[in-house]
Structures are given as structure tokens and as C-alpha cells.
Amino acid sequence: MDFSLSEEQVLLRESVEKYTADHGSVERHRKLSQSDLGFDAQAWQAFAELGWLALPFAEADGGLGGSVTDLMVLCESLGKALVREPYLHCVAACGGLLSLAASEEQRATYIPALAEGSSQWAFAFAEAGSGYDFAAINAVASAADNGFSLSGSKIAVLNGHVADQLIVSALTEHGNPDSLSLFVVSADKPGVNRSSFTAVDGSRGAVIGFENVALAATDMLGEPGNGAAIIAKALDYAIIALGAESLGAMQVLLNATVEYTKTREQFGQAIGKFQALQHRMADMYLKLEETKSLLYNAAILLEEGDSAGPAACAALKVKVAEAGRLISHEAVQLHGGMGMTDELIVGHLLKRLLLLAKLYGDEDYYLERYIQLQAA
Structure with a gap:
């Protein structure tokens, strides 16, 4: 490869x-x-x-x-x-x-x-209490007037505060997860209301409510009941983008930490000369390289249409969470108290990696997904 x-x-x-x-x-x-x-x-x-x-x-x-x-x-x-x-x-x-x-x-x-x-655009899929189960939702798009009537509420819709168009997941049959479908909804439609929020990394988003929003039959994205399959496939590609962004952030954190330890002195010498700190930075480098390998592997498998692609993406998501946590925490600690100051990039990247680790599913969720895909 x-x-x-x-x-x-x-x-x-x-x-x-x-x-x-x-x-x-x-x-x-x-x-x-x-x-x-x-x-x-x-x-x-x-x-x-x-x-x-x-x-x-x-x-x-x-x-x-x-x-x-x-x-x-x-x-x-x-x-x-x-x-x-x-x-x-x-x-x-x-x-x-x-x-x-x-x-x-x-x-x-x-x-x-x-x-x-x-x-x-924004993807509105998460609901209070649904965890990372995309089908465990209460939003319903009921058949009405040659189309649908959408009602429900979505949380943590990143970019939802400004989106012109929303892709919304909803059940076409209340309580039936097999009826999960996707709809394109204009944010200015009557019955759509949104309340903005700021995420941990400073990203903006919205909590969005839908009250009897009238949709045409042509607003459905894909086939009825095919929402789960569409989401799973699309998120594999999104995970490549997410993993690549995370890798870039990790590289900056490692570079900043190595440079800082070359200039920060303690006991008459640069702290980067202390073997214990060198070991910790070596661990950071190792996690970075592991992430890079899994990212490149997943991207190539998806590009080739290999059946192992989804499992490779799940493994990448697990590694992004694990490596991002270690690298960002070590970067903050090795910078000392100034690591979390607003003036340094270190603390901002830690917060971004924290959000990316949870987005679309956390470490445990994708570890379970990886095991299921490998067993299939």
C-alpha cells in the first residue's frame, strides 16, 4: 500500500x-x-x-x-x-x-x-438521551398532504446557528428505528426555531426545534428507511476529514512542546535535556505516528472501495480520541501553567481535539463498532 x-x-x-x-x-x-x-x-x-x-x-x-x-x-x-x-x-x-x-x-x-x-449547511441528528445511537430518536416525519410533517428537537447542531439548509434525521413511523430517514429542511421554513450555543472549543451551533414543519416528498434524501445506512457511509468520509484535522492539530502540539522545552530552563539547563521529559515527548510522537498510519490506511481503503474501509475508519476514530487526549494533555503539562492560557495555541487545540473525539461517537462507541465490523 x-x-x-x-x-x-x-x-x-x-x-x-x-x-x-x-x-x-x-x-x-x-x-x-x-x-x-x-x-x-x-x-x-x-x-x-x-x-x-x-x-x-x-x-x-x-x-x-x-x-x-x-x-x-x-x-x-x-x-x-x-x-x-x-x-x-x-x-x-x-x-x-x-x-x-x-x-x-x-x-x-x-x-x-x-x-x-x-x-x-448543518447535520441535525443528535437528540437528548439518544447517546450515539442515530436511530434512538423521537423526531418524526409523519405522512401529510403528499409530503411530511416534521416535529421534534435536535441538540448540538454544529453550524446550525447559521445554516441555510439542514439535513435532519427523523422516523417516518413513530417508535420504529427501521424507518429512520433523512430530510433536507430549509432553516427559514415556518415551524423551525433555533437557539444558539457555543461549544467547548469556541465553535458555534444551535439547538433546533421543529414544530409541524411542512415538507414535500422531494425533500427526503435517499430512500425511505435508508437513513442509517446513508449516515454510516457518509460518516466514514467525515471521519477521514475529522481524523486529518486532528492529526494536524496533534502535529502543532508536538512541535510547540518540543520547541518550548528547548528554551525553558530549569536547574541551569533546558528542560528538554531531561530524559524523563524526552520519554514523554517520544510517547507523543509515537501516538502521532500511529494516528497518521491509521488515517492513511483508512483513506486509501475508502478510496479503493475496500470492504475493510468502515472498520479502518472506526479504528481511526478510536485512535483520534486516544492519541488526541495523550498529546494534548502532555502538551499542556509540559508547558506548565501557561499551557492553558488564552494566548497560547496549546489550550485551544486541546479543546478542539476534545470536541472532535466526541463528535459522531466517542472512543467506546467506535471501539464497539470496530469489534462488530470485524466479527461480521
Whole structure:
């Protein structure tokens, strides 16, 4: 299996890192996290102009036809820069759902606007008490007037505070998890209400309620009752983007820690010369390399359509949680009390890795999923 990047992917990585070097900083992160939007609208348009928003979509849908590994390269570079823009939630997750399940008419309607940066999206799937079981929900889309009437409530909808379009999971038969389906819902429809919140890492989102929201039959995404299968497949691609972003953040934490221990002196010498601290940084490096190997493996298997791809993605999600926890905690501890100050990138990346470790399912959830997939 070839883990090397192509010449085009190396150029993509260099271009993203050049942009983020000029536009990414802790100061920008703090400023945007306190804004109503939570990200820079002008930067989002720059993403569109650079082709990043169109990258993962098929050329027939107005995209650039990028591969899974192209998406990985892009997101790893974004992860190094504390980028506030909702690429993971809008393009990787919702874009993946549209690419997999949307009809030809839906793709023609929605994907060009997403790729051009004129439409924001959010995936509304979690409910209070549902844990990470996507089908253990109470939202119901009942048949009504040649369409559906959607009622229910969704929590932790990241990017939901500003989304123009929502992809919402709901049961078409109350209490029947096998009827789980997906719907595209315009956020400005009557009966949709949302309350904004700020996540642990400064990301913005919303709790969204739906009260007898009228939907057309054409608003369903994919086939009735096929929601669980669509979500599982789409989230494998989102996990590649999530894992790549996490890897980028881990690399920055390791680099910052090594550099700090070269300059911080104690007992008349740099603390990086103490063998005990060298061992701890070696452990950080080991976890980083383990994550990188699992990420590249999962991306290639998905790209090749290998049946082992879903299990590889589950293993990657477990490693992202484990490695992110160790690397971020060690980075904070080796920086001392200043590790959690608002001025340093270290504490901000710790919070981001904490959110990514829980998003779509925590370490225990994906370990169980991995075991089930291996046994199948």
C-alpha cells in the first residue's frame, strides 16, 4: 500500500498551509469565537475561490472530483491553523450526505451553491438521551398532504446557528428505528426555531426545534428507511476529514512542546535535556505516528472501495480520541501553567481535539463498532 502523496496533493498541501500561515492565528481564533457568526465570511468565500469547497464533489455536480486522500490532505493542513470555518460540518459531513444520497435534481439544486460558498449547511441528528445511537430518536416525519410533517428537537447542531439548509434525521413511523430517514429542511421554513450555543472549543451551533414543519416528498434524501445506512457511509468520509484535522492539530502540539522545552530552563539547563521529559515527548510522537498510519490506511481503503474501509475508519476514530487526549494533555503539562492560557495555541487545540473525539461517537462507541465490523 502506497502512503506517498502525489505531486498534486503536495502542491495542495503547500497552498493551504501558505494561506493559513497568512490568515490563521490565536488572535483570529479568539476574535471569531466571540462573534455571532463564529467564522469569517470573507475567508469562506476565499475557500470557494480556491476550489476547496468544490474539492470533494463530482465534476458532474460542479465539483473538482477530488479523492478521499485529497480531502485528507486539505483537512490536515486546516487542522494545523485553528481554522474557524465550518469545513468539516458543512462540506465533509453534509456534502458527503448529499453526494451519497441526493437525487440528480437535489444535487443540481444544492451542491453548486455549497461549492460556491453561498449556502451554509448543518447535520441535525443528535437528540437528548439518544447517546450515539442515530436511530434512538423521537423526531418524526409523519405522512401529510403528499409530503411530511416534521416535529421534534435536535441538540448540538454544529453550524446550525447559521445554516441555510439542514439535513435532519427523523422516523417516518413513530417508535420504529427501521424507518429512520433523512430530510433536507430549509432553516427559514415556518415551524423551525433555533437557539444558539457555543461549544467547548469556541465553535458555534444551535439547538433546533421543529414544530409541524411542512415538507414535500422531494425533500427526503435517499430512500425511505435508508437513513442509517446513508449516515454510516457518509460518516466514514467525515471521519477521514475529522481524523486529518486532528492529526494536524496533534502535529502543532508536538512541535510547540518540543520547541518550548528547548528554551525553558530549569536547574541551569533546558528542560528538554531531561530524559524523563524526552520519554514523554517520544510517547507523543509515537501516538502521532500511529494516528497518521491509521488515517492513511483508512483513506486509501475508502478510496479503493475496500470492504475493510468502515472498520479502518472506526479504528481511526478510536485512535483520534486516544492519541488526541495523550498529546494534548502532555502538551499542556509540559508547558506548565501557561499551557492553558488564552494566548497560547496549546489550550485551544486541546479543546478542539476534545470536541472532535466526541463528535459522531466517542472512543467506546467506535471501539464497539470496530469489534462488530470485524466479527461480521
